Amino acid sequence: MLKVNENYLKLPGSYLFSAIGKKVSAYGAAHPEKRIIRLGIGDVTQPLVPAVTEALHGAVEEMGKAETFRGYAPDLGYEFLRRAIAEGDYKALGCDIAEDEIFVSDGAKCDSGNIQEIFALDNRVAVCDPVYPVYVDSNVMAGRAGTYDSKREVWSNILYMPCTEDNGFVPELPREVPDLIYLCFPNNPTGSAVTRAQLQEWVDYANKVGAVILYDAAYEAYISESDVPHSIYECEGARTCAIELRSFSKNAGFTGLRLGFTVVPKELERGGTALHSLWARRHGTKYNGAPYIVQRAGEAVYSKAGREQLKEQIDYYKKNAAYILHGLREAGYKVYGGVNSPYVWLKTPKGMSSWEFFDCLLENVNVVGTPGSGFGPSGEGYFRLTAFGSYENTVEAVDRMKVLSL
Amino acid sequence: MLKVNENYLKLPGSYLFSAIGKKVSAYGAAHPEKRIIRLGIGDVTQPLVPAVTEALHGAVEEMGKAETFRGYAPDLGYEFLRRAIAEGDYKALGCDIAEDEIFVSDGAKCDSGNIQEIFALDNRVAVCDPVYPVYVDSNVMAGRAGTYDSKREVWSNILYMPCTEDNGFVPELPREVPDLIYLCFPNNPTGSAVTRAQLQEWVDYANKVGAVILYDAAYEAYISESDVPHSIYECEGARTCAIELRSFSKNAGFTGLRLGFTVVPKELERGGTALHSLWARRHGTKYNGAPYIVQRAGEAVYSKAGREQLKEQIDYYKKNAAYILHGLREAGYKVYGGVNSPYVWLKTPKGMSSWEFFDCLLENVNVVGTPGSGFGPSGEGYFRLTAFGSYENTVEAVDRMKVLSL
Numbered sequence: 001m002l003k004v005n006e007n008y009l010k011l012p013g014s015y016l017f018s019a020i021g022k023k024v025s026a027y028g029a030a031h032p033e034k035r036i037i038r039l040g041i042g043d044v045t046q047p048l049v050p051a052v053t054e055a056l057h058g059a060v061e062e063m064g065k066a067e068t069f070r071g072y073a074p075d076l077g078y079e080f081l082r083r084a085i086a087e088g089d090y091k092a093l094g095c096d097i098a099e100d101e102i103f104v105s106d107g108a109k110c111d112s113g114n115i116q117e118i119f120a121l122d123n124r125v126a127v128c129d130p131v132y133p134v135y136v137d138s139n140v141m142a143g144r145a146g147t148y149d150s151k152r153e154v155w156s157n158i159l160y161m162p163c164t165e166d167n168g169f170v171p172e173l174p175r176e177v178p179d180l181i182y183l184c185f186p187n188n189p190t191g192s193a194v195t196r197a198q199l200q201e202w203v204d205y206a207n208k209v210g211a212v213i214l215y216d217a218a219y220e221a222y223i224s225e226s227d228v229p230h231s232i233y234e235c236e237g238a239r240t241c242a243i244e245l246r247s248f249s250k251n252a253g254f255t256g257l258r259l260g261f262t263v264v265p266k267e268l269e270r271g272g273t274a275l276h277s278l279w280a281r282r283h284g285t286k287y288n289g290a291p292y293i294v295q296r297a298g299e300a301v302y303s304k305a306g307r308e309q310l311k312e313q314i315d316y317y318k319k320n321a322a323y324i325l326h327g328l329r330e331a332g333y334k335v336y337g338g339v340n341s342p343y344v345w346l347k348t349p350k351g352m353s354s355w356e357f358f359d360c361l362l363e364n365v366n367v368v369g370t371p372g373s374g375f376g377p378s379g380e381g382y383f384r385l386t387a388f389g390s391y392e393n394t395v396e397a398v399d400r401m402k403v404l405s406l
Numbered sequence: 407m408l409k410v411n412e413n414y415l416k417l418p419g420s421y422l423f424s425a426i427g428k429k430v431s432a433y434g435a436a437h438p439e440k441r442i443i444r445l446g447i448g449d450v451t452q453p454l455v456p457a458v459t460e461a462l463h464g465a466v467e468e469m470g471k472a473e474t475f476r477g478y479a480p481d482l483g484y485e486f487l488r489r490a491i492a493e494g495d496y497k498a499l500g501c502d503i504a505e506d507e508i509f510v511s512d513g514a515k516c517d518s519g520n521i522q523e524i525f526a527l528d529n530r531v532a533v534c535d536p537v538y539p540v541y542v543d544s545n546v547m548a549g550r551a552g553t554y555d556s557k558r559e560v561w562s563n564i565l566y567m568p569c570t571e572d573n574g575f576v577p578e579l580p581r582e583v584p585d586l587i588y589l590c591f592p593n594n595p596t597g598s599a600v601t602r603a604q605l606q607e608w609v610d611y612a613n614k615v616g617a618v619i620l621y622d623a624a625y626e627a628y629i630s631e632s633d634v635p636h637s638i639y640e641c642e643g644a645r646t647c648a649i650e651l652r653s654f655s656k657n658a659g660f661t662g663l664r665l666g667f668t669v670v671p672k673e674l675e676r677g678g679t680a681l682h683s684l685w686a687r688r689h690g691t692k693y694n695g696a697p698y699i700v701q702r703a704g705e706a707v708y709s710k711a712g713r714e715q716l717k718e719q720i721d722y723y724k725k726n727a728a729y730i731l732h733g734l735r736e737a738g739y740k741v742y743g744g745v746n747s748p749y750v751w752l753k754t755p756k757g758m759s760s761w762e763f764f765d766c767l768l769e770n771v772n773v774v775g776t777p778g779s780g781f782g783p784s785g786e787g788y789f790r791l792t793a794f795g796s797y798e799n800t801v802e803a804v805d806r807m808k809v810l811s812l
Contacts, residue, residue: 001616002585002676003526008684018481018690043477053470056699057463063662064459066796071449071661075424106512106664106694113692117547120409137691141523179408210407255477256469256698258512270408278414284424285543286519288512291700292662293462390472 007143012150016133016374017041023358024368031366037397039324039385040368042188042342044253046316048297049309052252055300059293073289075280077104077261081295085261088302089246095233101265101276103283104298106290108218108247108260112182113138114286115214115243115262118278119180126159126178128171130189130375130382132216135182153377162378163190169336169345170194173201177209183232184216186223189375189384190345191321191337193228199235206241210270213242218260221251221314222321223340239265243275250342252301252310259290259298317342320394321387327398342387345372349404357383365400413549418556422539422780423447429764430774437772443803445730445791446774448594448748450659452722454703455715458658461706465699479695481686483510483667487701491667494708495652501639507671507682509689510704512696514624514653514666518588519544520692521620521649521668524684525586532565532584534577536595536781536788538622541588559783568784569596575742575751576600579607583615589638590622592629595781595790596751597727597743599634605641612647616676619648624666627657627720628727629746645671649681656748658707658716665696665704723748726800727793733804748793751778755810763789771806 013019020040028036048056062068076082082099090097105111113134116125125139136158139145146157154160159178161171169192174181183202185194194202206213215232223230232242244263248254264276290298300306325338334347348357354371361367361383372382387394419425426446434442454462468474482488488505496503511517519540522531531545542564545551552563560566565584567577575598580587589608591600612619621638629636638648650669654660670682696704706712731744740753754763760777767773767789778788793800 002529002618004676004679004681004684005524005526008524008687009679011687041478045472045475045477047472047475048466048469050470053466056466056469060454060459060462060466063454063462064456066451066453069451069453069659069662071451071659072447073662109694110692118411118414120411121549123408134691141688141691212408253475253477255694256475256479258694258697270410273410273415275410278410281414281417282547285540285547286516288515288664289662291512291664291697293699294697 005141007141010148011137011140012148016370019374020368020370024362027362034366036362036366036368037389037393037400038368039389039394039397040370042250042386042388043255044250044388045390046253046313048253048257049306049313051300051303051306051309052297055296056293059296063293070292073292073295075284075289076100077102077290078292078295081299084299084302090231090233093231093234095231096239097233097263097265101263103262103264103279104290104295105260105262105287106258107249108216108245109134111245111260111262112214112216114282115245115279116142116144116180118275118282123179124157124159124176126161126174126181128163128183128187129160129377130163130372130379131182132184132188133375160376160378163187163192164378165336168192170198173205177211179211181206181211181213182216183213184218186219186228186341187337188219189343189370189372189379191341191343192345193223193225193340195227196229196234197227199229199232203232203235203238203241207237211241212268212270212275214245215242216245218245218247219250219341220246222318222342224318225340228340233263239267241268243268248298248301251314253313254297257294257297259294316391317387320389320391323394324385324387324398328401331402338387344385344387346383346385348381348383351381354380354383360404361401364404367397367400411547413547416554417543417546418554422776425780426774426776430768433768440772442768442772442774443795443799443806444774445795445800445803446776448656448792448794449661450656450794451796452659452719454659454663455712455719457706457709457712457715458703461702462699465702469699476698479698479701481690481695482506483508483696484698484701487704490705490708496637496639499637499640501637502645503639503669503671507669509668509670509685510696510701511666511668511693512664513655514622514651515540517651517666517668518620518622520688521651521685522548522550522586524681524688529585530563530565530582532567532580532587534569534589534593535566535783536569536778536785537588538590538594539781566782566784569593569598570784571742574598576604579611583617585617587612587617587619588622589619590624592625592634592747593743594625595749595776595778595785597747597749598751599629599631599746601633602635602640603633605635605638609638609641609644609647613643617647618674618676618681620651621648622651624651624653625656625747626652628724628748630724631746634746639669645673647674649674654704654707657720659719660703663700663703665700722797723793726795726797729800730791730793730804734807737808744793750791750793752789752791754787754789757787760786760789766810767807770810773803773806
């Protein structure tokens with residue numbers, strides 16, 4: 001008799017955003033006359049820029065002709081895209097990342113869910129708290145998380161590193177030594193950033209204890225401050241301890257197009273095994289490449305026209321973030337993030353729980369955000385708003401929130 | 407200190423097609439004057455049909471406008487595509503498959519590599535021998551395969567079901583009871599097909615012993631004979647024991663576009679857990695949907711124009727398969743498959759090993775095929791040719807092979 005993977009059964013409830021979706025649908029069905037504004041899920045709303053759609057059209061033309069048709073893509077991704085990434089994202093920063101250390105994929109969510117597969121099941125995982133749920137859930141599903149304490153909402157084998165107002169939402173080095181450390185900066189959900197000097201401490205620590213850092217830099221395009229690193233490879237020694245995950249979703253609006261990449265430096269090894277070879281093996285065996293047309297779209301992101309058009313798009317979202325940050329601050333909310341990030345993290349007023357505030361916002365002003373507690377115990381009492389709406393909706397949502405008496 | 411997943415280290419050598427690629431590159435570099443014809447990897451060569459490229463262009467237009475832009479796709483795939491699949495692939499056959507039992511993905515390779523995750527690690531896996539390497543390797547990487555016997559080229563915990571000339575390349579029911587049974591018909595690599603009555607025996611067996619069948623129907627578009635089922639759900643009772651994997655690669659030339667789907671009927675449960683909910687959870691947590699534009703391309707496959715254009719394309723490849731089959735048979739080769747399948751499976755002449763014949767073909771007539779032994783021990787002494795080349799190349803390859811004295 002077949003047995004199911006019992007680790008799946010340990011997962012409490014459903015994925016955060018599914019839960020929100022259901023609540024919003026139910027409210028919308030009961031109140032069809034209300035116009036709900038969604039600043040919840042981190043999905044973009046601006047269309048693909050012309051440089052990208054032109055590249056897509058051109059690649060579709062190629063795929064429709066025998067002479068230029070392309071079948072299976074190379075395992076690591078097309079060279080034209082890996083070269084554009086190596087030059088545009090790394091050489092430009094002075095980081096020494098080779099083309100064949102870049103693995104193109106269909107997005108950072110898949111990569112951040114799949115990357116744990118190449119590590120042993122008895123590694124100790126450390127995550128920020130609050131945290132992007134995929135890091136924890138994918139480790140639970142693999143059997144690395146231990147047992148769930150439903151009262152404290154924590155897993156017995158996961159090290160939680162609280163990110164609070166006290167530490168400026170940047171975690172301190174853990175007291176117990178972890179093997180695998182998930183870091184995401186600019187951070188989802190808190191919108192906080194790490195300075196180069198702070199990140200260097202983490203790199204030094206990981207090298208000292210033999211840990212590996214999984215560095216999620218999906219939001220780097222939103223960095224405004226010069227002492228905030230765009231890549232972990234700006235830190236000395238990162239090539240021997242860090243894997244970096246990147247996405248085209250937030251810098252180019254590819255949430256519906258699906259493209260991302262992971263960097264695994266060749267020097268990075270543990271127990272004599274190069275992690276590069278393991279990830280290459282996973283790619284070769286269980287993945288078949290991102291669509292050619294989407295890889296051409298990715299290449300266009302690095303073109304002169306693409307860069308200019310996308311700078312405008314990111315500036316648009318940054319303007320939203322600034323409006324949320326300053327509007328809510330003026331209205332008396334305690335708010336964080338929003339400077340190097342499309343996310344604003346606010347402390348719920350009047351001691352409300354995150355979900356109480358979610359319901360309060362949904363029911364009173366028809367604004368949808370994301371309850372901080374959905375990202376981990378230290379997120380309780382916080383709430384995430386995103387800058388990815390239209391400017392008009394963002395302004396209206398903030399103005400609606402202002403009238404709530406705090 | 408971080409530890410790597412040691413299961414990866416047990417995998418012998420690299421993925422079959424990478425190994426072939428290296429040999430061919432080396433030969434090509436040494437003999438730049440030779441024109442090599444590749445009938446090895448199962449990659450298509452005909453361009454996307456007009457119905458598909460039109461749908462892609464239209465969807466790209468939508469993505470470039472704010473009013474019609476689409477971000478994250480629904481977890482299971484867009485309803486328009488799931489409806490087209492349910493109607494076109496299942497209702498048309500009289501199979502009762504609902505839209506929400508269909509999970510859209512970026513291809514059957516990913517699905518067939520990932521699906522094992524939802525099962526416990528101590529399940530006993532049965533595979534056909536020879537077999538598509540992904541089924542075995544993904545189980546090795548998860549730790550389900552036991553130890554490797556490098557002499558016999560088998561894993562201690564995997565049940566191999568030999569597919570030989572004696573049984574017409576359709577396996578017999580295994581002597582030991584497996585929990586998870588991988589079946590692929592029309593078969594890769596042997597090109598053999600299973601009749602509806604034969605498949606019904608497997609369904610009855612799985613229901614009796616509580617096993618689950620993972621049925622890979624990626625090649626169903628090549629079926630010519632009426633007693634060969636296009637879907638396992640044509641068999642009575644399959645809804646309580648079978649998951650079906652399907653691909654757009656071979657019926658619509660999407661190898662470079664990436665689209666597939668998996669069907670998990672809601673009645674399918676083991677130990678009181680619905681497998682549908684587990685696969686939905688995996689999709690929700692570790693995957694983020696196929697690109698909107700590719701899902702629109704998939705929808706076009708089911709349109710009237712798409713069907714007509716693709717019938718022509720499949721007939722083209724079928725003509726190649728027939729040319730290989732009859733040409734080589736006339737020349738004295740023993741050949742199988744090729745009737746309900748784009749693959750022809752030939753017995754190597756003069757008792758050569760599969761790799762000896764690979765080298766012989768590459769060096770003497772510059773034709774590339776796939777050594778049968780790469781698919782498992784019972785593939786030794788066999789060789790796979792595919793019908794996915796151009797007609798001209800296929801004819802030339804077969805004619806070249808005819809002159810080899812057998």
